[in-house]
Amino acid sequence: MIARASFLERYYLSRTGVVGLIILMLVIVMAVFGPILYPVDPWEMVARPLQWPSLGSENPLGSDVLGRDVLSGLVNGARVSLIIGISATAAAVTIGVTIGALAGYFRGFIDDVLMRITEVFQTIPNFLFVIVLVAVFRPSVFTISTAIAVVSWPAVARLVRGQFLTLRQRAFVESCVVIGMSTPRIIFTQILPNCMAPVIVTSSIMIATAILIEAGLSFLGLGDPNVMSWGAMIGFGRQSLRTAWYLTLIPGVAIQLTVLSISFVGEALNDALNPRL
Amino acid sequence: MTKRYLVRRAGQAIVVLVLIACINFLVLNLAPGDLVDVLAGESGVGDLAYLQALREQYGLDQPLYVQLVKYLLNLVQLNLGYSFRFNLPVRDLILMRLPATLLLMFTSLGIAFLGGVAFGVAAARAPRSIRDSVISTLAMLAYSTPLFWAGLMLIILFSVKIELLPSGGMQTINGPNDPYSVVVDIARHLVLPSLTLALFYMATYTRLMRASMLDTYSMDFVRTAKAKGLTPLGIAYRHVVPNSILPLISLFGVQLGSVLGGAVVVEVVFGWPGLGTLAFDALFQRDINLLMGILFLSSVLVIVVNFAIDLLYGWLDPRIEVEA
Numbered sequence: 001m002i003a004r005a006s007f008l009e010r011y012y013l014s015r016t017g018v019v020g021l022i023i024l025m026l027v028i029v030m031a032v033f034g035p036i037l038y039p040v041d042p043w044e045m046v047a048r049p050l051q052w053p054s055l056g057s058e059n060p061l062g063s064d065v066l067g068r069d070v071l072s073g074l075v076n077g078a079r080v081s082l083i084i085g086i087s088a089t090a091a092a093v094t095i096g097v098t099i100g101a102l103a104g105y106f107r108g109f110i111d112d113v114l115m116r117i118t119e120v121f122q123t124i125p126n127f128l129f130v131i132v133l134v135a136v137f138r139p140s141v142f143t144i145s146t147a148i149a150v151v152s153w154p155a156v157a158r159l160v161r162g163q164f165l166t167l168r169q170r171a172f173v174e175s176c177v178v179i180g181m182s183t184p185r186i187i188f189t190q191i192l193p194n195c196m197a198p199v200i201v202t203s204s205i206m207i208a209t210a211i212l213i214e215a216g217l218s219f220l221g222l223g224d225p226n227v228m229s230w231g232a233m234i235g236f237g238r239q240s241l242r243t244a245w246y247l248t249l250i251p252g253v254a255i256q257l258t259v260l261s262i263s264f265v266g267e268a269l270n271d272a273l274n275p276r277l
Numbered sequence: 278m279t280k281r282y283l284v285r286r287a288g289q290a291i292v293v294l295v296l297i298a299c300i301n302f303l304v305l306n307l308a309p310g311d312l313v314d315v316l317a318g319e320s321g322v323g324d325l326a327y328l329q330a331l332r333e334q335y336g337l338d339q340p341l342y343v344q345l346v347k348y349l350l351n352l353v354q355l356n357l358g359y360s361f362r363f364n365l366p367v368r369d370l371i372l373m374r375l376p377a378t379l380l381l382m383f384t385s386l387g388i389a390f391l392g393g394v395a396f397g398v399a400a401a402r403a404p405r406s407i408r409d410s411v412i413s414t415l416a417m418l419a420y421s422t423p424l425f426w427a428g429l430m431l432i433i434l435f436s437v438k439i440e441l442l443p444s445g446g447m448q449t450i451n452g453p454n455d456p457y458s459v460v461v462d463i464a465r466h467l468v469l470p471s472l473t474l475a476l477f478y479m480a481t482y483t484r485l486m487r488a489s490m491l492d493t494y495s496m497d498f499v500r501t502a503k504a505k506g507l508t509p510l511g512i513a514y515r516h517v518v519p520n521s522i523l524p525l526i527s528l529f530g531v532q533l534g535s536v537l538g539g540a541v542v543v544e545v546v547f548g549w550p551g552l553g554t555l556a557f558d559a560l561f562q563r564d565i566n567l568l569m570g571i572l573f574l575s576s577v578l579v580i581v582v583n584f585a586i587d588l589l590y591g592w593l594d595p596r597i598e599v600e601a
Contacts, residue, residue, distance in 0.1 A: 016414075116289075120296045123583075125575045127538025128556065132572050135560050136308040208421065215423045216542050220557065234426055238546075245433045252426035259421035267417075 010272035017268020023261035031082045034075030042072040042228035050244050064247050065240055070233070074254055077230040080223075081258060084145050084214045085207040091149035093203050096156025101187055103157070104164025115161070118154045126151040130213060134222050141224045144217060148210045159202055163195030197273040204266035208259045215255050230255050286587065290580050295349065297576045301569050302348050306341065308565060357570035362562045367570035370555060375574075377447060378551030381544070382536050384467055385474035386529065392475065393482020394522065400483065401490035402513055412483065419480035424539050428473040428546040435469060442468050445548035470547040474539050478532060482525055489521040496520075523594055530586040534579045 011017055040046060045067035046059070053062040053070070061070035103114040133147035167173060168191065176186050217223055218231030230251040237247025317328055332338045336347060351358070357367035400412040419427075436444035443449070447466050452458065493499065494517060502512045537552075544553030552571055559567040 116292060116296070120293050120300070123293055123534065123576055123579050124297055124300070124572065125534035125537040125579060127535070127541060128572050128575055131541070131556065131560065132304065132568050135568065136304055136565060212423055216425060219425050219542065220545060220560070222560070234429070238429060241429060241433065242437050248426070248429050252423065252430070255426065256418070256422050260418060263417055263421055
């Protein structure tokens with residue numbers, strides 16, 4: 001209980017962390033309840049094309065070239081961004097923790113092989129690799145999340161391996177070995193919980209990066225064709241950039257605010273979880 | 278820096294390259310449908326015997342490991358296959374587009390490096406001041422901005438609103454063609470794309486430079502410099518900056534792959550005729566061979582540059598014992 005209270009206290013020391021958390025909560029609420037509270041189909045033509053945003057009108061954020069509602073696109077896009085950001089990160093963390101833990105615990109030959117593989121995935125230019133994977137396996141929320149996970153796990157693997165290498169030498173782990181605790185139990189109940197703090201911080205940054213990658217993909221026309229996403233909205237809006245730049249501005253600000261808030265939360269978590277800094 | 282270390286590093290680099298080639302091959306083979314299916318679909322040929330003959334001609338009827346060995350042998354000779362869309366060998370296409378991308382990338386990285394050092398120094402010289410928090414917040418903002426969107430916003434501002442700079446392409450069509458005006462013309466076209474690409478990396482360099490300088494400030498030799506009465510400015514530029522810059526150079530190598538990826542979207546936004554737009558075209562014409570070629574050569578570029586940076590590192594800071 002004491003540890004928990006001091007963690008929250010340390011978190012609230014960061015002003016940007018609190019601001020980030022508030023914005024992030026708003027985005028999450030928008031993603032979860034938005035499509036229910038504002039049930040306009042983002043693909044349907046509901047207004048005259050290219051209406052500028054005006055409060056109080058039927059389409060508060062205006063309409064695009066095809067008369068589709070911008071606010072509806074924004075609300076539905078929040079869902080897609082968060083789903084892809086979270087699922088890609090969850091998958092990447094699972095792969096990364098597994099490989100990092102195996103390499104760091106067993107060392108030697110296993111470590112060499114796993115680290116060589118990690119190096120390979122770190123060398124291939126990330127975004128290009130994602131483009132190739134999504135293009136080859138056809139874009140969908142699943143393939144996009146998987147492709148992002150495939151390129152993002154090495155950072156976690158290296159981090160976890162480093163933690164395991166040092167923690168394995170510590171007395172509390174050696175005493176577990178001495179009392180005959182099984183290897184999986186040592187890994188899962190002793191070492192892993194002790195290296196979760198940096199993993200949590202890294203994952204928050206990975207969610208932000210995943211959202212940026214997804215935006216880039218759907219901007220290039222490689223998004224899931226069945227869902228409206230922020231990047232795709234910018235891609236559509238780009239054609240009327242000179243006359244109707246609000247179509248590009250609005251979803252871009254949404255991406256920026258979301259990513260910024262996640263980064264702020266990540267930074268505050270880092271300060272709160274590593275009090276020595 | 279021993280010869281043995283060099284050989285060892287080169288060996289590791291080659292292993293990584295071969296593994297990347299294998300991953301490429303795997304992805305190509307996991308793709309639904311083979312080359313012949315694509316060709317048949319396009320030309321509308323349905324004759325199974327003819328398709329079988331084609332498969333034999335391209336060696337697609339052979340066991341996978343034979344195909345893999347052939348693929349690797351081709352790569353060793355830098356034979357990346359043939360692009361049926363552009364009617365040119367993939368290698369020639371890539372080499373044609375590479376200079377434009379390299380120009381864009383290195384201009385951006387140059388801007389990012391200089392800007393990052395300048396902002397990092399400004400922030401670190403007065404930690405926790407207003408200047409520091411403004412710089413840190415701006416860096417965070419740049420860090421969170423999608424590159425392609427930043428580019429579009431710069432176009433609205435500088436080419437639509439105040440009509441100062443061209444919004445796309447690399448050269449004015451039918452512009453003057455004496456060498457001087459060509460250089461000026463390309464430079465004008467380069468400003469917006471390179472600034473766009475630089476923005477994100479400038480933010481990372483700023484953060485790293487700030488952190489690295491704060492580290493250096495706490496060292497004994499800085500205290501000595503203070504004790505002997507050097508001015509704060511002298512300490513910062515003579516002692517702290519030179520000793521803080523090294524981590525930025527290794528970040529350069531780490532980021533190269535990510536810069537290549539960033540160049541793709543930036544090139545598409547600005548119609549810059551480099552590898553990125555080539556990849557984009559390949560994507561939409563489903564020219565997977567070309568796409569794979571670009572991916573492979575980009576990986577080679579990353580490996581070569583990182584190798585060079587390793588060597589540079591040992592030369593810049595002889596204290597670093599390169600462990601073999």
